[in-house]
Amino acid sequence: MAAFLIVFLTSLLTLITLPAAESRLYSNYYQKSCPRFNQIVQDTVTNKQITSPTTAAATLRLFFHDCLHNGCDASILVSSTPFNKAERDADINLSLPGDAFDVVVRAKTALELACPNTVSCADILAVATRDLVTMMGGPYYNVPLGRRDGRVSKASAVEGTLPRPAMPxxxxxxxxxxxxxxxxxxxxxxxxxxxxxxxxxxxxxxxxxxxxxxxxxxxxxxxxxxxxxxxxxxxxxxxxxxxxxxxxxxxxxxxxxxxxxxxxxxxxxxxxxxxxxxxxxxxxxxxxxxxxxxxxxxxxxxxxLGVHGIQTGRRGEIRHRCDEFN
CATH class of the missing domain: 1.10.420.10 (Peroxidase, domain 2)
Incomplete structure (x- = not known):
C-alpha cells in the first residue's frame, strides 16, 4: 500500500509539474544545443536589411500577424496546399511583403546547417523582429526562447482576429x-x-x-x-x-x-x-x-506579445522547413 501511494504521488507530481516545465522560456535556451543561434540570426537579418531596406518593417508586420491571430507559433509561414488554405493566404495577409518570409527562411537554412532540427521558426521570427527593430533605432527588449511551431494554419480562422486599416x-x-x-x-x-x-x-x-x-x-x-x-x-x-x-x-x-x-x-x-x-x-x-x-x-x-499563445514542449514541433509541417 505504501509503495502504491509513493508511485501514485510521484505520478501526480509529474502531471502537475510537466506543463509548467514545458511552458517555460529561457533567454539562453539554445546555449548548448545551438550556441551560434543569436549570431546567425543577427548576421542574416543584417545582410537582408542592407540589401532590402523594407525588411525590418515587413518582418515586424509579419510578427504581429502571426502572434496576434493565435499566438507566436509561426503558423503564418506555412504555405497552402491543395487540401488546406493556410493563414498566409487569408485576404488580410496577402499584402504581407515577401522580404519578411525570405529573411526567416534564410535564417532557418543557416541554422539547419549549424544545428539541425533544433531551432523553431517561431523563435527565429521573434528574434529577427527584435534585431531588426533595434537596427532601425528602436528599443532593445528581451526575447525568451523555447517556442515550438504550430501544427495548424487555416485562412478561415483569421477573419476578425487582426486589426484592419479602417477599423474604428x-x-x-x-x-x-x-x-x-x-x-x-x-x-x-x-x-x-x-x-x-x-x-x-x-x-x-x-x-x-x-x-x-x-x-x-x-x-x-x-x-x-x-x-x-x-x-x-x-x-x-x-x-x-x-x-x-x-x-x-x-x-x-x-x-x-x-x-x-x-x-x-x-x-x-x-x-x-x-x-x-x-x-x-x-x-x-x-x-x-x-x-x-x-x-x-x-x-x-x-x-x-512575444509570449502570447505560445506552444512549448510536446504541444508543437520544430519544423524542418518553415513553410510546411513535418
Whole structure:
C-alpha cells in the first residue's frame, strides 16, 4: 500500500509539474544545443536589411500577424496546399511583403546547417523582429526562447482576429482586448507604424471623392492629402503602389509617427482615429512628447506579445522547413 501511494504521488507530481516545465522560456535556451543561434540570426537579418531596406518593417508586420491571430507559433509561414488554405493566404495577409518570409527562411537554412532540427521558426521570427527593430533605432527588449511551431494554419480562422486599416477604435480595442492587451498597450504597438508603408488601396477612399462636398477626409492635412493623391494617382493600374506610414522619418524607428497625428499627417483611418478618440488620445500625446516613454511601453508590449499563445514542449514541433509541417 505504501509503495502504491509513493508511485501514485510521484505520478501526480509529474502531471502537475510537466506543463509548467514545458511552458517555460529561457533567454539562453539554445546555449548548448545551438550556441551560434543569436549570431546567425543577427548576421542574416543584417545582410537582408542592407540589401532590402523594407525588411525590418515587413518582418515586424509579419510578427504581429502571426502572434496576434493565435499566438507566436509561426503558423503564418506555412504555405497552402491543395487540401488546406493556410493563414498566409487569408485576404488580410496577402499584402504581407515577401522580404519578411525570405529573411526567416534564410535564417532557418543557416541554422539547419549549424544545428539541425533544433531551432523553431517561431523563435527565429521573434528574434529577427527584435534585431531588426533595434537596427532601425528602436528599443532593445528581451526575447525568451523555447517556442515550438504550430501544427495548424487555416485562412478561415483569421477573419476578425487582426486589426484592419479602417477599423474604428472600438473594434481595435476589442481585437487587442480579447488577447489581453490594454488600450495603452494597443497604442504603443500601433507605434510600429513609425516604419514601413501602406498600399494606396488601403486609404484611397479617404483621399479621392470622400464626399459630395469634400474631395478628401478633412482629418488629413490639406497639403498632405494633395501629395497622397498625386503619389497614388495610378494605384488602380498598380495595386502594389504604396506610401510610407511616417512620411517624416520613414526609415527610423522613433516617436515621430505620434507627432504626425495631431498635424493631420496620419496615413490610415485607424491612425487618425487614435488621435481623435478620447480613450486613445492621451497615450498618443504622451508618446509624441517623450520618445523614451514610448520606447519603454513598446518594449514591454512586444515582450508580452512575444509570449502570447505560445506552444512549448510536446504541444508543437520544430519544423524542418518553415513553410510546411513535418
Amino acid at each position: 477604435v472600438s473594434q481595435l480595442i476589442q481585437v487587442f482586448g480579447s488577447r489581453g492587451f490594454s488600450v495603452q498597450e494597443m497604442v504603443a504597438l500601433s507605434g510600429a507604424h513609425t516604419i514601413g508603408f501602406s498600399h494606396c488601396s488601403e486609404f484611397s477612399s479617404a483621399i479621392y471623392n470622400y464626399s459630395k462636398s469634400e474631395q478628401f477626409d478633412p482629418q488629413y492635412n490639406p497639403r498632405f492629402a494633395a501629395g497622397l493623391q498625386q503619389a497614388c494617382a495610378d494605384y488602380h493600374k498598380n495595386p502594389t503602389m504604396s506610401v510610407f506610414n511616417d512620411v517624416m522619418t520613414p526609415n527610423k524607428f522613433d516617436n515621430v509617427y505620434f507627432q504626425n497625428l495631431p498635424k493631420g499627417l496620419g496615413l490610415l483611418k485607424s491612425d487618425h482615429a487614435l488621435f481623435n478618440d478620447p480613450r486613445t488620445r492621451p497615450f498618443v500625446e504622451l508618446y509624441a512628447k517623450d520618445q523614451n516613454t514610448f520606447f519603454q511601453a513598446f518594449a514591454r508590449a512586444m515582450e508580452k
